[in-house]
Amino acid sequence: MAFLSKENKAPKAMEFLLVFLAYSCLFLIPIAIFLSVKATQRRPRLPPGPIGLPFIGNLYQLGKLPYRSLRLLSAKYGPLMSLKLGCMPTIIISSTEMAFEILKTHDLVFCTRPPLIAFKRYSYGGLDIAFSPYSEQWKQLRKISMLEVFNAKGVRASQSIREEEVNILVQTIMRQSSSGPVNLSEMSFCLFNNITAQQVFGRRISANGECTSSKYQGLLRETFSLLGGFSFGDFFPMMGWLDVLTGVQARLERSFHAMDQLLEEEIEKHMHGGGNCDDVVSTLLGLQKDPTRGFSLSMDHIKAVVLDMFIAGSDTSTSILVWGMTELMRNPMVMTKAQDEVRGLLGNKGKVEQSDVQRLHYLKLVVKEVLRLHPPGPLLIPRECMQDCEINGYDIPKKTRAYVNAWAINRDPRHWQDAEAFMPERFEDNDIDFKGQHFQFLPFGSGRRICPGMSLGMATIDLALANLLYRFDWDLPVGMSKEDIDMEEQFDLVMHRKSNLVLVATPVPMVP
Numbered sequence: 001m002a003f004l005s006k007e008n009k010a011p012k013a014m015e016f017l018l019v020f021l022a023y024s025c026l027f028l029i030p031i032a033i034f035l036s037v038k039a040t041q042r043r044p045r046l047p048p049g050p051i052g053l054p055f056i057g058n059l060y061q062l063g064k065l066p067y068r069s070l071r072l073l074s075a076k077y078g079p080l081m082s083l084k085l086g087c088m089p090t091i092i093i094s095s096t097e098m099a100f101e102i103l104k105t106h107d108l109v110f111c112t113r114p115p116l117i118a119f120k121r122y123s124y125g126g127l128d129i130a131f132s133p134y135s136e137q138w139k140q141l142r143k144i145s146m147l148e149v150f151n152a153k154g155v156r157a158s159q160s161i162r163e164e165e166v167n168i169l170v171q172t173i174m175r176q177s178s179s180g181p182v183n184l185s186e187m188s189f190c191l192f193n194n195i196t197a198q199q200v201f202g203r204r205i206s207a208n209g210e211c212t213s214s215k216y217q218g219l220l221r222e223t224f225s226l227l228g229g230f231s232f233g234d235f236f237p238m239m240g241w242l243d244v245l246t247g248v249q250a251r252l253e254r255s256f257h258a259m260d261q262l263l264e265e266e267i268e269k270h271m272h273g274g275g276n277c278d279d280v281v282s283t284l285l286g287l288q289k290d291p292t293r294g295f296s297l298s299m300d301h302i303k304a305v306v307l308d309m310f311i312a313g314s315d316t317s318t319s320i321l322v323w324g325m326t327e328l329m330r331n332p333m334v335m336t337k338a339q340d341e342v343r344g345l346l347g348n349k350g351k352v353e354q355s356d357v358q359r360l361h362y363l364k365l366v367v368k369e370v371l372r373l374h375p376p377g378p379l380l381i382p383r384e385c386m387q388d389c390e391i392n393g394y395d396i397p398k399k400t401r402a403y404v405n406a407w408a409i410n411r412d413p414r415h416w417q418d419a420e421a422f423m424p425e426r427f428e429d430n431d432i433d434f435k436g437q438h439f440q441f442l443p444f445g446s447g448r449r450i451c452p453g454m455s456l457g458m459a460t461i462d463l464a465l466a467n468l469l470y471r472f473d474w475d476l477p478v479g480m481s482k483e484d485i486d487m488e489e490q491f492d493l494v495m496h497r498k499s500n501l502v503l504v505a506t507p508v509p510m511v512p
């Protein structure tokens with residue numbers, strides 16, 4: 001029984017182990033090599049980018065002026081750059097060519113929105129147009145809205161509303177200008193909110209005959225701040241509970257419920273005979289009863305579309321009007337030329353009407369130049385990739401978030417001479433337009449998700465600016481020169497001036 005002796009056991013076991021390892025290696029090593037070769041082959045070739053940057057660094061940039069810092073990073077890593085925002089793979093697009101790839105060639109792959117927490121809440125869980133994912137339901141809703149609200153008929157139908165509200169703005173400035181400088185930022189926001197309210201509810205939300213703030217203003221500002229703000233859950237999905245601790249979740253719920261209640265009250269009034277039959281709420285309520293549509297519009301759909309119009313329409317338009325006046329104050333020769341045009345064309349008519357605006361050629365160039373330098377959505381609204389795809393030889397995995405840096409593209413020196421200068425004349429002898437076909441100029445985005453409110457918004461901006469230039473001479477407050485004008489930007493969902501634009505308005509006498 002010597003082989004069972006204690007001394008012999010260890011060498012035998014060792015022998016067995018060695019034989020086992022030798023045989024395993026024979027099979028395992030080739031398998032391991034095969035698998036690792038396969039894995040290398042399959043590893044996606046991501047676009048270059050500062051992947052190694054600490055998470056917090058990237059998130060910090062998102063909360064600051066991302067389009068500026070992103071342009072700097074893109075200059076280093078290229079026009080298709082990958083980032084890791086928190087745990088979320090992200091690409092930044094910052095050239096005309098890459099924007100074409102994403103918004104045109106691969107539009108169908110990139111036409112959904114990421115499921116951000118505030119997007120989900122304010123879209124009533126994905127029932128709106130702006131923040132909901134791409135789906136059959138979204139397509140139907142966008143189609144209905146295009147037919148009933150945003151088309152040329154809708155723009156014409158709201159002409160009298162625009163003219164009436166711009167007139168109220170002019171009267172309010174007339175009254176206030178006698179006692180000091182006027183706050184154009186506040187008034188512009190009121191103007192666009194009243195226009196939206198008239199279009200959707202059939203009534204104004206400011207006091208009668210005044211272009212002053214209402215209870216909607218504060219709620220909307222809180223909504224913009226939450227939609228453009230930071231939530232842990234959006235970047236670290238497993239850490240959404242931190243939003244409860246930081247109070248973001250509670251703020252979101254409070255703001256959403258307050259807004260929902262206001263919308264509910266308006267819709268209730270319409271159901272009991274309030275409103276007028278042309279407004280958006282009445283139109284959508286009417287469609288609820290139309291069985292031929294093949295799409296059932298719930299009450300939440302209606303609220304979500306109405307909220308979209310306030311969110312997407314008011315701050316964007318305000319930002320353009322205010323940046324427009326800011327640039328005109330910094331560029332007195334452009335101001336004079338634009339004023340000469342409108343005053344020369346209208347003489348003593350007294351006010352600019354919508355039908356006059358078509359003839360204001362230079363004014364339209366001014367507005368285009370404002371849109372180029374100050375696009376209200378500098379990164380558009382984020383998109384998400386719906387399936388793995390290849391762009392420019394790089395692999396973009398499904399669920400990658402995509403930000404198009406329209407702000408950087410609009411200032412790309414390869415496409416724009418003296419790109420940082422305010423020069424409306426640059427649009428004079430070319431057909432470059434903002435309708436989503438010229439990818440060097442993308443203030444309204446492009447493709448399936450292009451802004452549907454473009455014509456509505458532009459009609460009001462042109463009319464308001466034309467009247468401001470026609471009816472008033474403008475000066476800076478005493479002691480201020482054009483070099484002192486504050487150009488600091490603030491970016492939440494929309495990029496606007498950080499400080500209010502306060503100017504001295506002198507009414508131009510009209511000789512009848």
Ligand code: HEM
Pocket residue numbers: 129130131142308309310312313314316317320375376377380381382443444445446448449450451452453454456457458461
């Ligand atoms: C005039 C100033 C405006 C500007 C600069 C502007 C800009 C934009 C931009 C950049 C987008 C995102 C496009 C994309 O993702 O490619 C957008 C989307 C949208 N805009 Fe506008 N917008 C303006 C006015 C309006 C108005 C007046 C309305 C409605 C009354 C409106 C309604 C919408 C809606 C509903 C969307 C979402 C479209 C979708 O996701 O399918 N916008 N807008």
